[in-house]
Amino acid sequence: MVNLIDRPGTDEAAWQAWAGLRQLPVADLTGWARVLVLAAHPDDEVLGVGGTMALLAGAGARLRLVAVTDGEASHPGHPDPAALAALRVAETADALRALGAQDTEVIRLGFPDTGVAAREDVLAARLRDLAAGCDAVLAPWDQDVHADHEAVGRAARRASPLTHWYPVWTWHWAAPGDSRVPWHQGLRVSLRPSIVARKRAAISCFASQLEPRGPGAGPVLTPETVAHFSRDYEVLLRADGR
Numbered sequence: 206m207v208n209l210i211d212r213p214g215t216d217e218a219a220w221q222a223w224a225g226l227r228q229l230p231v232a233d234l235t236g237w238a239r240v241l242v243l244a245a246h247p248d249d250e251v252l253g254v255g256g257t258m259a260l261l262a263g264a265g266a267r268l269r270l271v272a273v274t275d276g277e278a279s280h281p282g283h284p285d286p287a288a289l290a291a292l293r294v295a296e297t298a299d300a301l302r303a304l305g306a307q308d309t310e311v312i313r314l315g316f317p318d319t320g321v322a323a324r325e326d327v328l329a330a331r332l333r334d335l336a337a338g339c340d341a342v343l344a345p346w347d348q349d350v351h352a353d354h355e356a357v358g359r360a361a362r363r364a365s366p367l368t369h370w371y372p373v374w375t376w377h378w379a380a381p382g383d384s385r386v387p388w389h390q391g392l393r394v395s396l397r398p399s400i401v402a403r404k405r406a407a408i409s410c411f412a413s414q415l416e417p418r419g420p421g422a423g424p425v426l427t428p429e430t431v432a433h434f435s436r437d438y439e440v441l442l443r444a445d446g447r
């Protein structure tokens with residue numbers, strides 16, 4: 206699992222050159238007046254669907270963000286994980302402002318970072334309540350190859366048939382046309398330049414993930430990874446399998 210993420214990833218130029226993404230059907234966001242967005246860690250939501258969130262917020266939709274963990278495990282050996290978590294929570298607030306989504310209702314569940322899978326049943330039950338009345342649920346893909354992402358994605362599908370998954374690490378470990386990815390469930394959300402600018406500004410709020418973690422330890426989000434999330438579109442995967 207970790208190996209796929211730690212290995213060198215697919216260059217963004219390869220994704221850009223692949224017509225498969227450009228040809229995905231366009232997601233119809235009309236009717237998405239109340240949307241539940243799930244993040245396994247602070248920054249997942251901005252990377253995966255920050256542009257969609259900016260579009261929805263600009264259209265007057267009500268957004269509810271559920272932060273399943275506070276991301277305190279992003280820096281192995283960190284002397285003060287609680288301070289790291291607080292920093293990541295603050296970065297998320299800044300990022301929501303950058304998206305123009307500062308009115309988002311934020312609910313922090315405080316699950317342990319890297320420990321979501323063991324609590325999947327509890328999470329699914331909570332999400333059933335939190336998804337009530339929502340027109341769509343956006344969650345990390347349940348096969349994103351990060352255990353927390355996958356657990357949140359599974360719990361989301363159990364909680365709501367309106368779930369759409371968003372890939373995060375997939376853009377790193379997969380390749381164009383990759384048979385491990387259900388491209389036939391894919392939808393595309395186009396982002397106009399002003400929305401792309403908001404998303405890029407929001408990503409830049411996550412300094413803790415963009416800066417080297419210490420001597421010999423690079424950033425969580427390398428420039429190569431960030432490039433995947435600076436596109437003028439986002440991709441959703443319909444969890445209902447259609």
Ligand SMILES: [Zn+2]
Nearest residue numbers: 245246249354
């Ligand atoms: Zn994550």
